[in-house]
Amino acid sequence: MVLMSHGCTRQRRRTAVLLLLAATTLAAAFAxxxxxxxxxxxxxVWSILADGAGDLAERTTILDLRLPRTLLGLLxxxxxxxxxxxxxxxFRNPLxxxxxxxxxxxxxxxxxxxxxxxxxxxxxLPALAPWIAGRWFIMLFAFGGAMAAALCVLGLGRxxxxxxLLAGIGINALSMAVVGLLVFASNDRQLRDITFWTxxxxxxxxxxxxxxxxxxxxxxxxxxxxxxxxxxxLTLGEREAGHLGVPVQRLxxxxxxxxxxxxxxxxxxxxxxxxxxxxxxxxxxxxxGPDHRTVLAGSALLGAALMVAADCIARTIVAxxxxxxxxxxxxIGTPVFLWLIRRKRSxx
Amino acid sequence: xxxxxxxxxxxxxALASGAAAAAERIVALGGVVTETVHALGRGAELVxxxxxxxxxxxxxxxxxxxxxRTLAAEGILSLRPTLILASADAGPLSTIEQLERSGVRMVRxxxxxxxxxxxxxxxxxxxxxxxxxxxxxLAGRLDxxxxxxxxxxxxxxxxxxxxxxxxxxxxxxxxxxxxxxxEGIITLAGGRNAISGFEGYKPLSPEAALVxxxxxxxxxxxxxxxxxxxxxxxARPELAGTPAARAGRVASFDALYLLGFGPRTADAALAxxxxxxxxxx
Numbered sequence: 001m002v003l004m005s006h007g008c009t010r011q012r013r014r015t016a017v018l019l020l021l022a023a024t025t026l027a028a029a030f031a032x033x034x035x036x037x038x039x040x041x042x043x044x045v046w047s048i049l050a051d052g053a054g055d056l057a058e059r060t061t062i063l064d065l066r067l068p069r070t071l072l073g074l075l076x077x078x079x080x081x082x083x084x085x086x087x088x089x090x091f092r093n094p095l096x097x098x099x100x101x102x103x104x105x106x107x108x109x110x111x112x113x114x115x116x117x118x119x120x121x122x123x124x125l126p127a128l129a130p131w132i133a134g135r136w137f138i139m140l141f142a143f144g145g146a147m148a149a150a151l152c153v154l155g156l157g158r159x160x161x162x163x164x165l166l167a168g169i170g171i172n173a174l175s176m177a178v179v180g181l182l183v184f185a186s187n188d189r190q191l192r193d194i195t196f197w198t199x200x201x202x203x204x205x206x207x208x209x210x211x212x213x214x215x216x217x218x219x220x221x222x223x224x225x226x227x228x229x230x231x232x233x234l235t236l237g238e239r240e241a242g243h244l245g246v247p248v249q250r251l252x253x254x255x256x257x258x259x260x261x262x263x264x265x266x267x268x269x270x271x272x273x274x275x276x277x278x279x280x281x282x283x284x285x286x287x288x289g290p291d292h293r294t295v296l297a298g299s300a301l302l303g304a305a306l307m308v309a310a311d312c313i314a315r316t317i318v319a320x321x322x323x324x325x326x327x328x329x330x331x332i333g334t335p336v337f338l339w340l341i342r343r344k345r346s347x348x
Numbered sequence: 349x350x351x352x353x354x355x356x357x358x359x360x361x362a363l364a365s366g367a368a369a370a371a372e373r374i375v376a377l378g379g380v381v382t383e384t385v386h387a388l389g390r391g392a393e394l395v396x397x398x399x400x401x402x403x404x405x406x407x408x409x410x411x412x413x414x415x416x417r418t419l420a421a422e423g424i425l426s427l428r429p430t431l432i433l434a435s436a437d438a439g440p441l442s443t444i445e446q447l448e449r450s451g452v453r454m455v456r457x458x459x460x461x462x463x464x465x466x467x468x469x470x471x472x473x474x475x476x477x478x479x480x481x482x483x484x485x486l487a488g489r490l491d492x493x494x495x496x497x498x499x500x501x502x503x504x505x506x507x508x509x510x511x512x513x514x515x516x517x518x519x520x521x522x523x524x525x526x527x528x529x530x531e532g533i534i535t536l537a538g539g540r541n542a543i544s545g546f547e548g549y550k551p552l553s554p555e556a557a558l559v560x561x562x563x564x565x566x567x568x569x570x571x572x573x574x575x576x577x578x579x580x581x582x583a584r585p586e587l588a589g590t591p592a593a594r595a596g597r598v599a600s601f602d603a604l605y606l607l608g609f610g611p612r613t614a615d616a617a618l619a620x621x622x623x624x625x626x627x628x629x
Contacts, residue, residue: 060449060450060451061422064449135441187547188522189437196417204442204443204446320423321420322414324418
């Protein structure tokens, strides 16, 4: 990613970076439709998309499997990327990531509760069984848990960055303690379901899932992206930003609410996917500088691209089996993360 | 009773004349499903199996579509199956739904943790494969074996108390409570599950093991290897004080053979009964 050209103004460079990231995201999305366990020639993929050609297995693979999971990958990746960027700005801490505001662990707590107590509920009221076995039960629980955790963080921290950060850490610790208790109480099958969820996957996406997640993520982007100016001012410190006329508390509330919505919706459908929110904003800042107008939008784009690319790897590398996508993002993200730490140290 | 022989002959003639059921491309999800397909003589039509399908040995060369509970739809469809046989364990649900929408014929099988389930499973798979006659023969033989086991149990004194132990990674081993396949096979062999206080599998605690006072410790070959062999297992602090450990009584069998509740269930129960009958050496 070398974008230095002499005489290039900062504004032009920002535009160039964003355009390049948008192109990368598009390329990743197209690649995601073309690769997979079932070999289908690119020309055939287009004719399936255009007028439903191909046999049933091919049509199912493109329209019912690859297309929804590509779109979900874009939504989840964008949420994690922009969530990480917004929180790193708000907490003025380069190591912040979307898990810090408690939504992931809140979702995990609710999901594990749903998995373990779902069986108990079915035993008590067999009429509930079809609904509890369905996908919406876990997803609604997870989203509810994410929102409850976010409300606790917002309520305890009242929009002040440091208090919200500490509240998030507290909520995380509490959630994980309860998760530990439920894991102990779980049986063999439940334990495997829990493990699968915590490794993350976007393979189960269907059109109803996309329809449920997309509006929430778009709403969250509408909340977060306009906060760029405020986050820029915040780099000077909370008091200084206040003197510049930035409503610091409202900014904090808006950012955390937006991140909670986006990441909460994402985690509910994909499980926990690590490192995207932590690493992506750093890479964008490396290419385009610290201006939040670029960092927020760029992190959404690069997060989306990285997520879709990781999913392509996850479903081709061990075909006809599939890796959990969270494992792939961690494999890509960890070396980058360590390299960033090393760079920071040499800067200091 | 010459009917089976006549049936077999008729079938051989049918096969020879090429009038047998059309060849399928079968993906089997679940070790016991794969084993049953083989037992029904249709193993050659398997094009893919899950990671728990380890018996018979030749299935290990087939493409693996992942672990039975974390399957992916596209990988399965990429094998171009005409029939998907899914055990009750197969999942996640989203993948099963995607496979159902793909139009490929899929048969989902009921859960099996008790003796009665094994012949039922064989008949269901045989019907799906259009092999009702072979299914009837195999299931009938199993029914008879299970009946003679039941007759044995009725006249014998209650068997020894058996503690089933499962190794999972590090940490304490898990023991089988009620409503588990382990309890099913122990009961079938005429023994009693030493644990009765809970359902499913729970980590073993020293007090619980002492209270359970098992006469025999039962485990799988895979767990025994993981736990470091019989002497290491018996030396564990949770187990060292039990009658089984003092008498040095550990039995282990292949996991699928012992807990699969498939065609070899009666064999497994007989083998276990034999070990239990040996008494303290």
